[in-house]
Amino acid sequence: MESVSGTWAEIMSWMNQKSNMQAPENIISRLVLSAASYLLWQERNNRLFSRNHRTEMVIAREIIRKVRLRLLSFKFKWRPGIRRLLEKWQLPNGNMVIDPG
Numbered sequence: 001m002e003s004v005s006g007t008w009a010e011i012m013s014w015m016n017q018k019s020n021m022q023a024p025e026n027i028i029s030r031l032v033l034s035a036a037s038y039l040l041w042q043e044r045n046n047r048l049f050s051r052n053h054r055t056e057m058v059i060a061r062e063i064i065r066k067v068r069l070r071l072l073s074f075k076f077k078w079r080p081g082i083r084r085l086l087e088k089w090q091l092p093n094g095n096m097v098i099d100p101g
Contacts, residue, residue, distance in 0.1 A: 024076055024085055028067065035066045
């Protein structure tokens with residue numbers, strides 16, 4: 001999503017265009033958006049109802065942690081760039097399946 005600006009309208013437009021694509025990057029983008037939406041909603045409720053709040057860095061780390069945990073259950077077919085993706089998310093190479101054919 002490097003080409004998407006930070007506006008909600010552009011994020012949603014990008015998601016609508018890519019929603020049916022099964023490329024790992026698109027799946028991860030959807031997971032990040034889902035985790036971010038959920039955690040921001042949770043943070044909003046915490047601030048309103050319990051006066052607790054976390055810093056932006058803590059929330060960002062929690063988003064990354066939740067997405068990474070979800071990705072650990074995935075099996076990625078080998079393709080160019082997949083090893084770099086696994087390294088970026090600190091996933092073991094065992095999450096990569098080499099398709100014989």
